[in-house]
Amino acid sequence: MSLISPREKCGVIGIFSLNDHNIVPLLISGLEALQHRGQESWGIGVHGHATFKRDGVVSRSAELEYDEISKIEGSVGIGHVRYSTTAKSAVGYAQPIDVGGLTENHSFRIAHNGTLEREGLVENIRDLGFSSPYGVTDTELMGMGLYKLLKSGKSLAEAFEKLNPYLNGSFSIVLLTSKGDLIGARDERGFRPLCLGWHAETSSYVIASESCALEAIGAKLLRDVEPGEIMKIDKDGLESFYFAHQERHAHCPFEYTYFAHPTSQIEGINVYSSRKNIGRVLAEKYPIEADIVVPVPDSARPAALGYSEKSGIPFEEGLLKDRYKRKGSWRSFIEPEKREAIVSNISTIKNVIEGKRIVLIDDSVVRGTSSKIIVGNKLRNAKKVSLLLTFPPIIYPCYMGIDFPTQEELLAYKVCGTSTNIEEINKKVAEHIGASFVGYNDVDGLSKGIGLPKNQICLSCITGDYSCLKFKPKFRSREEMKE
Numbered sequence: 001m002s003l004i005s006p007r008e009k010c011g012v013i014g015i016f017s018l019n020d021h022n023i024v025p026l027l028i029s030g031l032e033a034l035q036h037r038g039q040e041s042w043g044i045g046v047h048g049h050a051t052f053k054r055d056g057v058v059s060r061s062a063e064l065e066y067d068e069i070s071k072i073e074g075s076v077g078i079g080h081v082r083y084s085t086t087a088k089s090a091v092g093y094a095q096p097i098d099v100g101g102l103t104e105n106h107s108f109r110i111a112h113n114g115t116l117e118r119e120g121l122v123e124n125i126r127d128l129g130f131s132s133p134y135g136v137t138d139t140e141l142m143g144m145g146l147y148k149l150l151k152s153g154k155s156l157a158e159a160f161e162k163l164n165p166y167l168n169g170s171f172s173i174v175l176l177t178s179k180g181d182l183i184g185a186r187d188e189r190g191f192r193p194l195c196l197g198w199h200a201e202t203s204s205y206v207i208a209s210e211s212c213a214l215e216a217i218g219a220k221l222l223r224d225v226e227p228g229e230i231m232k233i234d235k236d237g238l239e240s241f242y243f244a245h246q247e248r249h250a251h252c253p254f255e256y257t258y259f260a261h262p263t264s265q266i267e268g269i270n271v272y273s274s275r276k277n278i279g280r281v282l283a284e285k286y287p288i289e290a291d292i293v294v295p296v297p298d299s300a301r302p303a304a305l306g307y308s309e310k311s312g313i314p315f316e317e318g319l320l321k322d323r324y325k326r327k328g329s330w331r332s333f334i335e336p337e338k339r340e341a342i343v344s345n346i347s348t349i350k351n352v353i354e355g356k357r358i359v360l361i362d363d364s365v366v367r368g369t370s371s372k373i374i375v376g377n378k379l380r381n382a383k384k385v386s387l388l389l390t391f392p393p394i395i396y397p398c399y400m401g402i403d404f405p406t407q408e409e410l411l412a413y414k415v416c417g418t419s420t421n422i423e424e425i426n427k428k429v430a431e432h433i434g435a436s437f438v439g440y441n442d443v444d445g446l447s448k449g450i451g452l453p454k455n456q457i458c459l460s461c462i463t464g465d466y467s468c469l470k471f472k473p474k475f476r477s478r479e480e481m482k483e
């Protein structure tokens with residue numbers, strides 16, 4: 001039995017127009033702006049219409065099925081882009097998910113970014129007939145639990161409060177109720193981002209995973225949805241209340257170093273600036289004699305700029321991603337089965353790197369596959385490659401929405417076990433991937449670079465401290481995760 005759902009790293013959006021504008025074009029554009037969070041499937045749920053779901057990237061369907069999508073009109077709706085690396089990729093797993101009959105009181109559609117441990121949720125709704133978790137996703141289980149509580153007469157805040165003890169993990173969600181209300185909620189630790197915006201032209205509130213979606217549709221960022229907060233938007237406007245309160249938040253630093261869009265503001269901090277700052281931190285920590293600083297495209301580019309600025313070593317684009325081979329930007333970390341193909345889409349500018357001593361900046365080494373190819377193959381004509389990493393060694397799995405699924409796959413763990421001796425990890429990882437030197441960031445450098453105190457960020461995959469979860473998950477193998 002799988003304890004942890006394969007639902008992961010997605011993007012959500014919800015829009016409510018107070019003066020009845022058709023928000024569907026905004027919903028589609030917002031989802032396109034969140035495409036980096038999930039390229040496997042997508043969907044929208046618009047009040048008064050059946051849920052629309054498709055495989056692949058939004059722009060492809062929006063182009064091919066323009067006429068069909070144009071028929072969907074409404075003043076409130078939600079949307080989702082999805083990634084999953086361990087479960088089936090079928091459109092049947094796409095979101096939003098319908099919970100309860102579409103017109104039934106208390107029913108709703110739900111779109112979820114995050115991962116929730118399933119056992120507790122199954123236990124919570126066993127009396128609804130879910131005796132086995134097979135084939136039922138964490139999102140469905142959470143939805144059914146909520147539905148059950150709402151149907152029993154609980155208010156929204158009471159229902160979330162009652163369900164919260166069973167919600168072990170991360171969730172940033174949007175809900176569209178059968179009445180046509182929009183609801184947004186974020187887990188009590190704030191693992192995944194969620195923010196609120198205002199689109200003046202259509203008098204719409206927008207709730208989205210990242211502010212890049214607001215920017216894309218011309219909406220203004222108002223604020224983050226706070227950990228433990230629920231937002232309800234209806235014809236009377238916006239109402240906010242809390243189902244939980246935790247002093248210790250656990251924002252995921254991986255959003256800043258890799259996952260989120262550089263233009264986004266999360267917890268008041270611009271992702272691009274935090275990446276650049278981390279590059280400066282790395283320059284202080286690892287002063288290296290080199291000819292050029294080169295980023296692994298694309299997410300490490302700001303950090304390489306920061307390193308270059310601080311060290312005075314010129315920045316060069318020695319590696320370029322071929323953007324024309326496939327629509328959408330493949331992300332090498334989140335599609336493991338396609339990793340080698342993606343790295344093969346990185347081209348080397350031979351004139352730039354030949355005979356040079358290179359400081360190569362990357363965001364992280366998870367399994368080490370891409371780094372080995374880049375160092376050993378793409379940069380084989382360089383004189384020397386020193387690889388610096390913006391994220392500390394990943395030694396433990398993530399159960400809060402990023403796919404570091406099993407400890408046995410993590411390179412730092414494979415070569416050094418749970419050692420926290422960073423010099424030793426640097427040395428062994430360098431040997432493994434064939435670099436002259438490897439220098440990982442550490443927790444202090446990560447916190448300083450991002451600009452969030454250590455007690456406000458999640459560090460579980462670095463330290464093995466899972467105390468921000470309600471209970472520690474049992475480590476699983478990849479095979480067990482797939483069951």
Ligand code: SF4
Nearest residue numbers: 252398402458460461
């Ligand atoms: S375990 Fe790591 S990747 Fe997962 S939420 Fe925490 S910091 Fe982010």
